[in-house]
Amino acid sequence: MIQGPLTTPSQLGPETFLYSDADFGMTLDRADIAFLGIPYSSGYSFAEQVPDQANAPAAMRAATDRILRSIERYDFDLGGPLYDNQAIRAVDCGDVRGDVADPASHVARSEVAVRRILAAGALPVVLGGDHAVPIPVLRAFSDQPPITLVQIDQHIDWRDEVAGVRDGLSSPIRRASEMPHIGEIFQIGLRATGSARQEEVDAALAYGAHLVTAYELHDVGPDAVLARIPDGGRYYVTIDMDGMDPSCAPGVAAPCPGGVTFAHARALLRGLVQKGRVVGMDVVEITPRSDVNRLTCITAGRLIVNLLGAATRASYFRRP
Numbered sequence: 122m123i124q125g126p127l128t129t130p131s132q133l134g135p136e137t138f139l140y141s142d143a144d145f146g147m148t149l150d151r152a153d154i155a156f157l158g159i160p161y162s163s164g165y166s167f168a169e170q171v172p173d174q175a176n177a178p179a180a181m182r183a184a185t186d187r188i189l190r191s192i193e194r195y196d197f198d199l200g201g202p203l204y205d206n207q208a209i210r211a212v213d214c215g216d217v218r219g220d221v222a223d224p225a226s227h228v229a230r231s232e233v234a235v236r237r238i239l240a241a242g243a244l245p246v247v248l249g250g251d252h253a254v255p256i257p258v259l260r261a262f263s264d265q266p267p268i269t270l271v272q273i274d275q276h277i278d279w280r281d282e283v284a285g286v287r288d289g290l291s292s293p294i295r296r297a298s299e300m301p302h303i304g305e306i307f308q309i310g311l312r313a314t315g316s317a318r319q320e321e322v323d324a325a326l327a328y329g330a331h332l333v334t335a336y337e338l339h340d341v342g343p344d345a346v347l348a349r350i351p352d353g354g355r356y357y358v359t360i361d362m363d364g365m366d367p368s369c370a371p372g373v374a375a376p377c378p379g380g381v382t383f384a385h386a387r388a389l390l391r392g393l394v395q396k397g398r399v400v401g402m403d404v405v406e407i408t409p410r411s412d413v414n415r416l417t418c419i420t421a422g423r424l425i426v427n428l429l430g431a432a433t434r435a436s437y438f439r440r441p
């Protein structure tokens with residue numbers, strides 16, 4: 122005699138990132154942290170308008186159960202539960218909508234969405250998308266005090282244009298450098314070759330960008346790199362997952378050995394949280410179709426967990 126049901130309900134993945142409250146209407150009521158998926162940006166061709174990177178926000182949410190087993194579990198990276206039993210509200214705003222009838226409109230929509238998060242006093246955590254995604258995100262900070270930009274990346278991303286596109290994935294730091302509210306720029310994890318030629322390196326150096334190769338980071342360690350970043354700043358962190366070593370982030374369009382280790386990236390994020398105020402963060406350039414056992418999504422998610430856990434313990438979300 123067969124006992125019990127013959128089947129179990131299918132295991133649907135969580136619809137929100139890190140078990141946060143769904144807020145697809147973006148009311149942001151009492152929100153401390155707002156996750157926002159931005160799948161689309163400005164591609165260099167029709168095909169690249171919907172690249173594999175556009176699948177990453179959904180893949181990140183689906184990997185939630187491996188990034189954090191549950192919200193109340195003891196996290197040994199943090200020394201306790203993610204939000205330290207504080208009354209912290211994280212919401213998932215869903216993904217910025219694309220519109221085939223108006224194919225560039227998601228870029229403007231991305232900026233407006235981030236502006237709404239900032240106006241609500243919440244910390245925006247953006248799930249890209251390719252590395253063009255931070256361009257509208259950073260524009261949303263235009264009426265805020267100056268920002269120090271900290272990038273983890275294999276590449277400097279200083280191209281003025283590619284194929285006539287000025288807001289593409291090779292240009293986010295060049296565009297950021299033109300924004301009056303962006304101050305010092307730290308570019309960490311650089312190695313091998315990307316789209317940059319001598320003229321892009323010259324432009325970065327002329328701006329005063331701090332170019333830190335992956336090998337310098339390996340040699341001197343994260344504390345020495347952090348010491349070069351001024352204290353008391355307002356830091357925006359953009360993490361191109363190809364800056365990380367492919368041993369922990371294989372699912373990227375441009376895998377390359379010699380990258381930033383997870384431990385070093387974690388130390389950099391924790392150090393920034395403690396030096397000043399991290400005002401926003403994105404993780405970009407995950408290509409889920411080439412991921413291995415969801416490892417790239419898990420690595421990106423664990424970087425987000427470490428940043429949020431450190432911010433929680435630095436009293437970022439305590440309300441008067």
Ligand SMILES: [Mn+2]
Pocket residue numbers: 252274275276278290361
């Ligand atoms: Mn990049």
